[in-house]
Amino acid sequence: MPETSHCDFEPSRREPLPVPYLSTPPTAPIVLRPGRQLFVDDALIEFSSCSRRWHQAQPYAGNPVLKPETPHELCGGECPVAAPFSDGVWYDPQDGLYKLFYHAGWFHGTALATSSDGIHWQRPELGVVGNSNLLLPIRDNYERDGALVWLDQHAKNADERWKMFIYNRYQNGAGGELLASPDGYRWQYRCPCGPCGDNSSFYYDPFQQRWIFSIRVGFPGTGRARAYLAREDFFAPPWHDVRLDQGAGGDDMTPIAWARCDQHDHFEEATQFQPQLYDLNATPYESVMLGLFAVFHGPENNHCEILGCPKRIDLHPAFSRDGFHWSRCESRQPLLACSRQRGRWDRGYLHAAGGCCLVYKDKIRLYYGAWSGQSTLAPGQKGSSSRAAFAMYAGAATGFAELRRDGFASMHTDSEALIHTRCLVPGDRPYLFVNDAAEALRVEVLDENNRVIPGYAIADALPFRGDSCATPIHWREHQTMPSLPHCKLRLTIESGDIYSFWFSEYSDGRSGGYLAAGSPDYNSDRDN
Known part of the structure; x- marks a missing residue:
């Protein structure tokens, strides 16, 4: 999150606007906010052999x-x-x-x-x-x-x-x-x-x-x-005129x-x-x-x-x-x-x-x-x-x-492909879920040096086959993630799409994320 905001582009030209966190990805482990992690960009992806598909409402x-x-x-x-x-x-x-x-x-x-x-x-x-x-x-x-x-x-x-x-x-x-x-x-x-x-x-x-x-x-x-x-303060005093010059800094x-x-x-x-x-x-x-x-x-x-x-x-x-x-x-x-x-x-x-x-x-x-x-x-x-x-x-x-749900974009393959995430800090949320529709999906867990965590290898992963907006991920000997301060995920997908993944505090998959303008299925503005 930037500490200050400033105009970092030339308003009068038509080149694409900068997105610094994508052009210069962080090298430190990424602390994840609660909520579903969407595949709408490469912010959390280190490598993928899938292609991104965008979907229309x-x-x-x-x-x-x-x-x-x-x-x-x-x-x-x-x-x-x-x-x-x-x-x-x-x-x-x-x-x-x-x-x-x-x-x-x-x-x-x-x-x-x-x-x-x-x-x-x-x-x-x-x-x-x-x-x-x-x-x-x-x-x-x-x-x-x-x-x-x-x-x-x-x-x-x-x-x-x-x-x-x-x-x-x-x-x-x-x-x-x-x-x-x-x-x-x-x-x-x-x-x-x-x-x-x-x-x-x-x-x-x-x-x-x-x-x-x-x-x-x-x-x-x-x-x-x-x-x-x-x-x-939404009702703060009226603001001043807009500054349209490149490099201009903004405040409230x-x-x-x-x-x-x-x-x-x-x-x-x-x-x-x-x-x-x-x-x-x-x-x-x-x-x-x-x-x-x-x-x-x-x-x-x-x-x-x-x-x-x-x-x-x-x-x-x-x-x-x-x-x-x-x-x-x-x-x-x-x-x-x-x-x-x-x-x-x-x-x-x-x-x-x-x-x-x-x-x-x-x-x-x-x-x-x-x-x-x-x-x-x-x-x-x-x-x-x-x-x-x-x-x-x-x-x-x-x-x-x-x-x-989460269906703005998906990572797609017609055969078999991988998604390798950056190093992530999931917080105190031990359950892993995905939103996918595929012939098979498996997940293995790695440390920051790309070493597979024992018991969480691809051979240990139980495949999910089908279509679900909240699929729990399990391994032969484990129902929850390993207790690590940070980790990487390697997702293997066969013929299908994956839309998001998330870590949850709850075995039923509540994400803790925001629900936009609300939902009749929840009593608050968050999935908790």
């Missing part, structure tokens, strides 16, 4: 699960919207409910829907705006833009268990505000934030114990991008250049548009920070207005082990892509919900908003429901996609 067949129905959402047909514009989808163990915070009508309201299963949603009457499910009053001459909601299960003040950032446009300008709520239903405005652009957002990094503000900025030459601000009052697209992000021939980073949401998942990069492939706003089509945005996975640098899929395969097809509910403009994903049994669910462009407005025609009422912002609904 599969949209739910019944999508959309929430679509515009109420007068506030329908906007007279001009810009119907009932979708997270970031906002958030969380499982709240206090209520035993999924809570979906969403944009109701374009540039109009902020609403709440609840569900017992994450599929069928109800709109509670909250009494804030008539008998609707709007959470916040409609203020004269204010139009809401992006927002994000976070469930803080460890809030010291019970009235701040839920936190919100919301970006408003008003008569003489625009800006962000911070709000708090004890239950997600009743909200209070607390303070303004610092300078930021629309679609700015935030999240909590429990490894740094900091609130991270993901601030929308523009880099010269590369367009839409992100600046970084980390602070202990000074945002710095952070993330952008690069030369590996695919140039789309149909739009002739150089990709830009439209949004960066993140969440703690198991032992890493999971990021969802919203990569914008065009067309630009003025062209979308004329064409009456939504902007093309796909969601790409990214991962950070130090809280600042991000590694991404080498091929830039998206985790979830918009359909780009006229008449489809998910034609474009995908926005990941705040919290990014939830754990449901052996799956991950990623909730998102998508725009179809279906409107009573003709292409190029401006409506009266808001200052940005064009068909490009119409027809938004909510859906979700599913992925195997």
